[in-house]
Every structure is written in structure tokens, then in C-alpha cells.
Amino acid sequence: MFALQNVADRELVIGDIEPPAAPGPDEVQVRMKAVALNHIDVWSWRGMAFAKRAENQIPGAEGAGEIVAVGKNVKDLQPGQLVAIYGAITCGTCDPCLEGRDNHCTAKQVIYGFHTHGFFQELINVPARLTVVAPDGLPAESAALAGITFGTPEHMLFDNAKLKSDETVLV
């Protein structure tokens, strides 16, 4: 299957890689439909020192796709559903994760396309709990933005700034 790969500083190629194995018990396998370009991808492409990307790193921290297989413990998702995928792998057991605030995970977070291979590939296995089913009719291109492009300002406005429905925001 194809995957976009950083093979050297500022050199991207469309490579041919092995498809993933069947999803693990708590994972879903997703056929990627849309992937956004995030500044993290640019950092990785530039080979910035702190990125220390893996060899042939696959970029992509924001993506959405169609579920094609589910692990044996996954009961609330099914093949054919369009899902947005959270851009990081979190522990799922710390207090923030249990409150649904994975962006505050106290364990080490792994960011797709930065610390591990990202979404610019045909198929990927991801933790089922880190996906959200897209509403009917939502294009994959919009769903792909849910995790970071939409999630970041939502977090800043409603969690941090406590924005209320009668208040105004200057953009």
C-alpha cells in the first residue's frame, strides 16, 4: 500500500509499505480518506532537531477515514463508519484521560506523524477509543480537522477562556 514518507531532509516520496496486521483487540483499522497538513508535518519535513523523526517517517497528525475492521473488544464501532482520529496516542487511564481530556494526559503522549508514523498512508490501526464517528453527511475533509484544527480553539475558548453563548470573540 502507498504511504507518504520523509526519506531525507525536505524530501518526501510516495513509498510502498506493508499493510498493517489485523487490528488489535481494542483497535480499529481505518482506510484514510482525508489528511490535513499540520505545522507538525512541516517541522518533521524540515528535520528540525527536536523532531528526531524516525527513518522514513510517515507524516500526518490530522486525519479521518472509514473503518474497515474492528478488534474483538470493540463493540460500539463498525466497518463503514467515517471516523475522525485523535492526533495523539494517550494512556486512557490517567485522571485527565478518564475525564475525556486526553490533551492533558499525564503519561507520555505520542503524536501521529511526529513521534510515530502518521495518517498519510492507506491503512492504519488506531485505538478505537481515540476515534469519533462523524455525523451523517460530514465530508471526510471536515472530519479530518476535528482533532487539532477545530479541537485546539474549542479547548482554548470553552475550557480555558470559559466562553459563554452571549459573549463575543474578536478573531
Ligand SMILES: [Zn+2]
Ligand atoms: Zn492519560
